[in-house]
Amino acid sequence: MAERMDFFWKLNQHFILFRHYGTLFLNTGVVLFVLAATVSVFYKTPELSELINYPFVVFLTVNFMLTGMVSNLFCGGYAERKNYSLCGIQNMDQVIITKNFSLIVFFLLISVLLLAAGHLIVHPSAEDYRQAVMYELCILAFLPVIGTFSSVYLIKNTEPGVFEMMVVGFCFIIAHIPYLIVGRLLNHIWLCLLIFIVTVAYWYIIQVPKAATELIRKNFNLPVQ
């Protein structure tokens, strides 16, 4: 009985973090999905409808959610790391990865399935299905690794300087190059170029100013708002 209770206790700890991260990125995902869907409805020109279609919307949404989710699960969010630090957890990285491992696997699987499903609905052939899975796997193999590296690098430096910010920015650009490679391989270069631009813009418009504000606040010793 005690063992069963312990199991549920540990399971609950996972769900606690699942909800914490899940909610954060689900919110982002929903907003992006609505935006992309709205664009695809209102701009139905022949050229754009080639680019903005159902798989695109699904892929874009999944990608945004996945990048943030996986990199956060790998390295822990700022709040999670701060908690571990203040509680004196020495092997923080190991604890975070162990704790979040099941969630990382879960989200990777979900994203592959979602994307594959999105492609299957539009082009229900075995070839497309394989392409969709390969497409997603290529990105999964590369993007979270670089994204995680940059996030860890930024979060570990509680006092990031200009150099750190440049490294992170560079990592985000590098992380999105696979879009171009995969797009070229699948003859969807324009679609991938668009995703590349939108994603990089997203990080630079939303994420970098946030980090830069923090950087300025810390380095110039400005009061917290």
Next chain:
Amino acid sequence: MNVIEINKLTKSYFKTPQAVHELSLSVPEGSIFGILGPNGAGKSTLLNILAGLLRKTSGEISIFGNTVDYGDFEHKQQIGFVLEEPHYLEKLTVREYLHFTASMYSIEKKEAVKRTDELIEFFGLKEKEDVWIQKYSKGMKKKVSLAAAMIHRPELLILDEPLEGVDPVSAKEIKDNLRLMTNKGVSILVTSHNLDTVEKFCDEIAIINKGKLVFQCKTEEIHSKIKNELTQETYESLEEIFIDVVTDKGAKNVNKKLSWL
């Protein structure tokens, strides 16, 4: 014995070369040590350095008799922190967050549940225990931070404005409880802007201005008309002391007025 010894601590930023400048002070065991100072005096910077979230530029910090630096973790297991920038996971309920915190201190499940129940009851969060922390008011969030800082029965509490936004009834209960903790040997380092609270609550106070220690005394001395050795002025209240030591000489008697009022 002193639980915290700070020796010539300096922290420099790019635009603020002396956020903390050669600051030395010590916190005796089992006492409540208050740090006062105007906005931007360096109080939060000092506490963030003690919490290991900021690197010091120079100087030495010793906690529980051991020299500590940025990146040292072991000593933090015996400390509870309430910092200016909250660090709770906002998408959790108070119960979930306290369970999460308890698990980080390796507190057994049964004990964690018991302590969480008591803390929720003590801080008056029972009614809102199913609500996410992000929906809480500022005062309630402070209570959550305090509860998390106390769950592992720390030997030292480092509290940055712990009663900010907390209602007077809860504030009194919290202060009473903290005092009880000090009777059992817990030491507390606290910052506040509320002079009255500090005067009544702390055993010893230090005033920091522009990163420097400008005044230090035991609170019982305030009422015995203590004398500032530098200026030879005699004070009767903490407010007098505070205004004198943080205001530029000659400017303190100028009554500032707003032109349109």
